Amino acid sequence: MKIDMSYGSGGKQTGDLINQVFLKHFNNKTLNRLEDAAVLSVEGKIAYTTDSFVVTPLFFRGGNIGKLAVCGTVNDLSMMGAVPKYLTAGFIIEEGTELETIEEIARTMALTAKEAGVRIVAGDTKVVDGNGGVFINTSGIGEVMKGGISISHCKPGDAIILSGNLGEHHAAILSHRMGIENQIASDCAPLNSIVQNLLDSQIRVHCMRDVTRGGLATVLNEAAEQSACSVEIWEEALPVSPEVKGFCGILGLDPLYMANEGKMIAVVPGNQAEKALKAVQNSKYGTNARIIGTVLEGNGVRMKTRLNGLRTIDLLYGEGLPRIC
Amino acid sequence: MKIDMSYGSGGKQTGDLINQVFLKHFNNKTLNRLEDAAVLSVEGKIAYTTDSFVVTPLFFRGGNIGKLAVCGTVNDLSMMGAVPKYLTAGFIIEEGTELETIEEIARTMALTAKEAGVRIVAGDTKVVDGNGGVFINTSGIGEVMKGGISISHCKPGDAIILSGNLGEHHAAILSHRMGIENQIASDCAPLNSIVQNLLDSQIRVHCMRDVTRGGLATVLNEAAEQSACSVEIWEEALPVSPEVKGFCGILGLDPLYMANEGKMIAVVPGNQAEKALKAVQNSKYGTNARIIGTVLEGNGVRMKTRLNGLRTIDLLYGEGLPRIC
Numbered sequence: 224m225k226i227d228m229s230y231g232s233g234g235k236q237t238g239d240l241i242n243q244v245f246l247k248h249f250n251n252k253t254l255n256r257l258e259d260a261a262v263l264s265v266e267g268k269i270a271y272t273t274d275s276f277v278v279t280p281l282f283f284r285g286g287n288i289g290k291l292a293v294c295g296t297v298n299d300l301s302m303m304g305a306v307p308k309y310l311t312a313g314f315i316i317e318e319g320t321e322l323e324t325i326e327e328i329a330r331t332m333a334l335t336a337k338e339a340g341v342r343i344v345a346g347d348t349k350v351v352d353g354n355g356g357v358f359i360n361t362s363g364i365g366e367v368m369k370g371g372i373s374i375s376h377c378k379p380g381d382a383i384i385l386s387g388n389l390g391e392h393h394a395a396i397l398s399h400r401m402g403i404e405n406q407i408a409s410d411c412a413p414l415n416s417i418v419q420n421l422l423d424s425q426i427r428v429h430c431m432r433d434v435t436r437g438g439l440a441t442v443l444n445e446a447a448e449q450s451a452c453s454v455e456i457w458e459e460a461l462p463v464s465p466e467v468k469g470f471c472g473i474l475g476l477d478p479l480y481m482a483n484e485g486k487m488i489a490v491v492p493g494n495q496a497e498k499a500l501k502a503v504q505n506s507k508y509g510t511n512a513r514i515i516g517t518v519l520e521g522n523g524v525r526m527k528t529r530l531n532g533l534r535t536i537d538l539l540y541g542e543g544l545p546r547i548c
Numbered sequence: 549m550k551i552d553m554s555y556g557s558g559g560k561q562t563g564d565l566i567n568q569v570f571l572k573h574f575n576n577k578t579l580n581r582l583e584d585a586a587v588l589s590v591e592g593k594i595a596y597t598t599d600s601f602v603v604t605p606l607f608f609r610g611g612n613i614g615k616l617a618v619c620g621t622v623n624d625l626s627m628m629g630a631v632p633k634y635l636t637a638g639f640i641i642e643e644g645t646e647l648e649t650i651e652e653i654a655r656t657m658a659l660t661a662k663e664a665g666v667r668i669v670a671g672d673t674k675v676v677d678g679n680g681g682v683f684i685n686t687s688g689i690g691e692v693m694k695g696g697i698s699i700s701h702c703k704p705g706d707a708i709i710l711s712g713n714l715g716e717h718h719a720a721i722l723s724h725r726m727g728i729e730n731q732i733a734s735d736c737a738p739l740n741s742i743v744q745n746l747l748d749s750q751i752r753v754h755c756m757r758d759v760t761r762g763g764l765a766t767v768l769n770e771a772a773e774q775s776a777c778s779v780e781i782w783e784e785a786l787p788v789s790p791e792v793k794g795f796c797g798i799l800g801l802d803p804l805y806m807a808n809e810g811k812m813i814a815v816v817p818g819n820q821a822e823k824a825l826k827a828v829q830n831s832k833y834g835t836n837a838r839i840i841g842t843v844l845e846g847n848g849v850r851m852k853t854r855l856n857g858l859r860t861i862d863l864l865y866g867e868g869l870p871r872i873c
Contacts, residue, residue, distance in 0.1 A: 269590055
């Protein structure tokens, strides 16, 4: 059955969609009340964020837009040292989308939310003209475990830990669009368990960021600028899987500018680097973590190449890959 | 200048858009930090909600999509007896949209947020292919002033107060789309001051709902069903402006099923009805409020017509007006 405009009217069909799909999968007491807003108890400081997802295709190797929408917001909260607690989900559905598609997305969102320990407590559905596309906004609230973690708190002498292989989400989406058969899967994953392990290990984390649109290069440039430091990374330390390396070689892509959806950097005091690395590696999604660089006085981002040269790493200019997340 | 895909890449152009438009207008300390999530202090229980806005046209008499996006979420929080505090804004922009359009929307959002006393503390921007359209998701957090207000708490004997004229947002959008010249303006407005007045007047409010998609008929049906009561309203008590009445007459529209964006119902104990009415009428957006009906034992919604008949009022079936909000 296909979604038509009546599902966005706020009347009978909207109610059916909510009951038969969203309440069925997201099922929890708060959401089931169907009030104008969820009423919640939170403790201490909260982290609060929003992210919209417009990825195409909706389903790809390693995930779908729903998994991405839950992970993206869970990860943004986690990067502020918060335990993700509550999410909202706003669906904008293009006419002609199969109801089964929405249900499969909702099912995945529910599974991913369960893994990340968050509840989807409020939602909204709109239908627009179009051709079977879906956009999802998720906002999220987390309880801050450790304050003072900030993109502006990197310090000279800090070590930069990357939680795993670069470029996988980007390469998976691009492979799908180009019709290339390979085994590259999106790394889309909730990173809250890595953060929990870091903080449980008493690491004095200065900064964390997930590596998404714009890639590692963009994240490091933001960190360098906001912290008024310079960043040096080491090419030979950067983890890239052989498959993604091959894929990038053929297409002339640079993994430094490719999006991940399940990778993060943690910037920690140099003398805690090894301990922090172990904490990340002991996490489900951090087994291939590496120390990839260091924070220095100065400004900008440079990479020590395999040939011992020093290459300046700029922000991403231009288009990147459209609708990657 | 037109927005292209590069503005959604997460790189340089996305940063420019954020700095030159969003930070300029939404300017506040929390947002300016550009962290992955805002860190906030909240007290007591919170209300939390989300809403996406896909209205077309983007600009209409009485408002634009940005004003709607702020009011809609402010109102959802208010309906739970909460003081709206923080909003997030997620923009999905179709390629080809003029940068000036986005700036005008952002400017209006900032003004409306200021009026409602909320801060926009986190945001996100995505660009998709298309033809100059804009979708906006807002989520919001409020601090609950008075708990126990619920769509399921209407009680027999309660009075139903409607804060003003029906159908104005719907009629304004439809007039615009049909190219009809008239003076009908959207009623789009933040309703938190009405709620504040009701609670300051010590009214023991049982239920509040804003009258949006699906119209008053749908809201009352939800209240009757969730509260396991019946609702009776009085046709002659329903406020509709002469212009909207004329417009509906020509087109065969029923104001009971038409969307507002600045009207609400408050369901209060019968013996507080007059006091509550005064509190609403003393609010900027409630001057034309009326007591429009009562809650009874039983189920369903009925309207006593001008001829003293009793007409059953069902949920909205079918399409309503697509992309009304």
